[in-house]
Amino acid sequence: MRLPEIDRGDGLTNRLLIGFISTVSGMRLPDAARVAFYHKNFFGTPMGAWTQATMRGPSMWTVGERELMAAMVAQWNSCAFCVGAHGAVAAKAMERLLVDAVLADFRSAPISEALKGALEFLEIMTLRPMELSAEHAEAALRSELTAGALKDAMAVGTLFNIITRYASTLDFAMPSAKEFHRAAGMLLKRGYAR
Amino acid sequence: MEAPYDDLACQIGEAAWRVTNAQVASVLAAAGSEKAAFELIAAAATGAGLLRWQQAIKALEETSDAPS
Numbered sequence: 001m002r003l004p005e006i007d008r009g010d011g012l013t014n015r016l017l018i019g020f021i022s023t024v025s026g027m028r029l030p031d032a033a034r035v036a037f038y039h040k041n042f043f044g045t046p047m048g049a050w051t052q053a054t055m056r057g058p059s060m061w062t063v064g065e066r067e068l069m070a071a072m073v074a075q076w077n078s079c080a081f082c083v084g085a086h087g088a089v090a091a092k093a094m095e096r097l098l099v100d101a102v103l104a105d106f107r108s109a110p111i112s113e114a115l116k117g118a119l120e121f122l123e124i125m126t127l128r129p130m131e132l133s134a135e136h137a138e139a140a141l142r143s144e145l146t147a148g149a150l151k152d153a154m155a156v157g158t159l160f161n162i163i164t165r166y167a168s169t170l171d172f173a174m175p176s177a178k179e180f181h182r183a184a185g186m187l188l189k190r191g192y193a194r
Numbered sequence: 195m196e197a198p199y200d201d202l203a204c205q206i207g208e209a210a211w212r213v214t215n216a217q218v219a220s221v222l223a224a225a226g227s228e229k230a231a232f233e234l235i236a237a238a239a240t241g242a243g244l245l246r247w248q249q250a251i252k253a254l255e256e257t258s259d260a261p262s
Contacts, residue, residue: 002218005228039229043236078211121250129249134256147254154250162243168210169202169218169235 001031002171006038014038025186027179031172032085032163036192047162051192054159060149061156063188064093065115068102069156070163072119075103076126079164081172086160088177088184117143118153125157198224203238210239 001007009015014037022029036044055066067090074082083103091099101109106119121140124132140150175183195203198220205213222231 002215003222003228003232006232010229039232042229042233078209125246125250129246132249132253134253137250137253137257141257147257150254151251154247154254157250158243158247160243161246162239165206165210165239165242166235169206169213169239171213171215 001034001173002169006031006034006170009034010038025182027175027182028173030085030175030179030183031081031170032167035166035170048193051159051163054155056191059152060146061115061118061152062093064090066152066156067093068099068115069118069122069153070160071099071103072106073122073126073157073160074164076123077161077164077168079168081167081174082160082164084174084177084180085183085187088180089187092181092184092188113143114145114149117141117145118150121150122153122157125154126161196224199234203234203241206235206238207242207245210242 009018018029018034018037021033036048038044055070056063059066061069067086070086071083071090074080074086087099087103098109098111102111102119106116109116117140120143121136124136137150141147198217202213202217202221205217218231218235221234222228225231225234
């Protein structure tokens with residue numbers, strides 16, 4: 001963590017809360033949650049509400065599919081923390097083997113054509129956004145994907161092009177696989193809003 | 195925008211995984227507080243995400259199946 005104040009919490013209440021949650025959960029509170037507690041009125045609260053709506057609100061995609069999209073955007077942005085965190089949530093909602101297959105090569109993974117089409121669009125959106133054109137959107141819509149579902153996928157792509165960037169910039173500490181698994185259970189149960 | 199802010203904001207937009215300790219430390223020194231440095235980081239990340247949303251929505255709206 002490159003900003004120590006986020007690590008320890010701003011203000012006595014947040015410091016106590018971070019310490020309490022870490023003690024009760026038996027693991028260091030992940031940096032993503034520490035950011036959510038930091039400078040809340042500026043970023044944590046609106047970002048939490050936005051993330052909750054996108055990842056847990058009404059959507060054409062299941063929670064597992066959205067978490068998988070998040071993990072893929074993280075992979076394209078070389079954010080190991082977010083790949084680990086959202087891959088673990090997807091694995092809990094779907095299957096670990098399927099998540100690993102998608103992360104290794106989504107084009108050959110046994111997923112729906114609609115999800116494949118969405119991921120192909122998200123890949124360009126993430127890596128080469130200025131190249132995006134109607135042709136890319138039309139290609140996605142030909143893969144059994146509705147315009148509404150594509151828009152929902154774009155919302156996940158937008159969100160995780162933000163989250164991965166501040167995670168990398170702040171240099172989030174990497175939890176162990178066991179800790180990611182435990183944190184994933186909390187994210188599935190409680191969601192993102194703080 | 196002044197150098198340390200601009201350098202870090204551009205780096206976050208282009209390849210945040212290449213951000214260095216020195217880039218963040220320079221912004222922290224120039225901004226004078228961790229909250230100010232965090233605001234720049236959050237704003238640069240948000241800008242990069244919203245640029246992608248704008249491009250994606252434009253691509254969808256230009257299709258013949260565009261939702262009204």
